[in-house]
Amino acid sequence: MDLPRIFTIREGDHRIHNPMTARKLAVLGEALRLAPGSRMLDLASGSGEMLCTWARDHGITGTGVDISTVFTEQARARATELGVADRVEFVHGDAVGHVTDPPVDIAACIGATWIGNGVAGTVELLDRSLRPGGLMLIGEPYWRRTPPDEQTAKDSHATAIADFAPLPELIGRFQQLGYDVVEMVLADQDSWDRYAAAQWLSMRRWLDRNPDDELAPRVRDELTTEPARYAASTREWTAPGLHHGHPAVDHLDL
Ligand SMILES: C[S@@+](CC[C@H](N)C(=O)[O-])C[C@H]1O[C@@H](n2cnc3c(N)ncnc32)[C@H](O)[C@@H]1O
Numbered sequence: 001m002d003l004p005r006i007f008t009i010r011e012g013d014h015r016i017h018n019p020m021t022a023r024k025l026a027v028l029g030e031a032l033r034l035a036p037g038s039r040m041l042d043l044a045s046g047s048g049e050m051l052c053t054w055a056r057d058h059g060i061t062g063t064g065v066d067i068s069t070v071f072t073e074q075a076r077a078r079a080t081e082l083g084v085a086d087r088v089e090f091v092h093g094d095a096v097g098h099v100t101d102p103p104v105d106i107a108a109c110i111g112a113t114w115i116g117n118g119v120a121g122t123v124e125l126l127d128r129s130l131r132p133g134g135l136m137l138i139g140e141p142y143w144r145r146t147p148p149d150e151q152t153a154k155d156s157h158a159t160a161i162a163d164f165a166p167l168p169e170l171i172g173r174f175q176q177l178g179y180d181v182v183e184m185v186l187a188d189q190d191s192w193d194r195y196a197a198a199q200w201l202s203m204r205r206w207l208d209r210n211p212d213d214e215l216a217p218r219v220r221d222e223l224t225t226e227p228a229r230y231a232a233s234t235r236e237w238t239a240p241g242l243h244h245g246h247p248a249v250d251h252l253d254l
Pocket of ligand 1: 017045110
């Protein structure tokens with residue numbers, strides 16, 4: 001059970017595996033008015049930057065769960081580097097169906113709602129680990145403008161236009177599920193570049209080190225095609241098209 005190696009070739013040098021910069025993560029942490037000692041669960045925690053920096057900056061504690069051994073190791077190393085290894089732990093494992101007890105103050109899944117088969121299922125999954133009145137964080141893409149055709153959506157790494165909604169509709173979906181949307185920090189074209197374009201240098205350097213690797217032809221091909229694809233679709237069509245939104249959803253006691 002591990003993340004396919006192609007992801008760690010592309011993103012192994014990333015601290016944040018989303019179109020969020022360190023600054024945006026910090027803004028989100030500040031916006032949430034986190035109380036020291038708050039307990040957080042982060043499903044699909046990647047390299048642990050959110051938990052580690054919020055433990056350092058706001059005194060929270062927490063657990064991250066991620067299927068990637070490489071990212072989980074990076075998260076543990078980052079916790080040590082930031083001096084918060086006694087406050088956060090990183091578990092290598094499948095986040096599908098992962099529920100923690102006792103329930104936490106903050107339950108998060110940023111950029112991986114497939115673990116719950118979509119937004120509604122991920123909200124339901126996180127809710128099972130969240131104390132009444134706790135805070136839920138969901139990172140989910142949305143269309144800034146609906147793409148003109150299905151091919152444009154596919155070029156933007158969606159399977160179909162129907163995969164995502166415009167932001168007002170996404171907010172409405174959280175509300176229909178019984179939650180107030182109480183904060184949000186959104187990606188922009190610059191933060192998309194930090195996520196997408198940073199992968200190209202990682203691929204270039206990996207190719208230089210591993211010219212005979214079995215994945216080298218695939219990485220070579222991606223490095224040739226990906227920058228223009230990104231510029232033409234994810235960045236242009238999808239941004240004005242697609243952004244990752246990170247609405248913070250306040251749990252309602254129903
Ligand atoms: C887009 S990245 C987001 C990572 C992190 N939330 C961040 O913002 O840096 C998606 C993450 O989901 C993890 N992942 C994918 N499937 C998973 C699963 N079934 N269980 C746990 N983690 C998973 C990947 O290893 C990767 O770290």
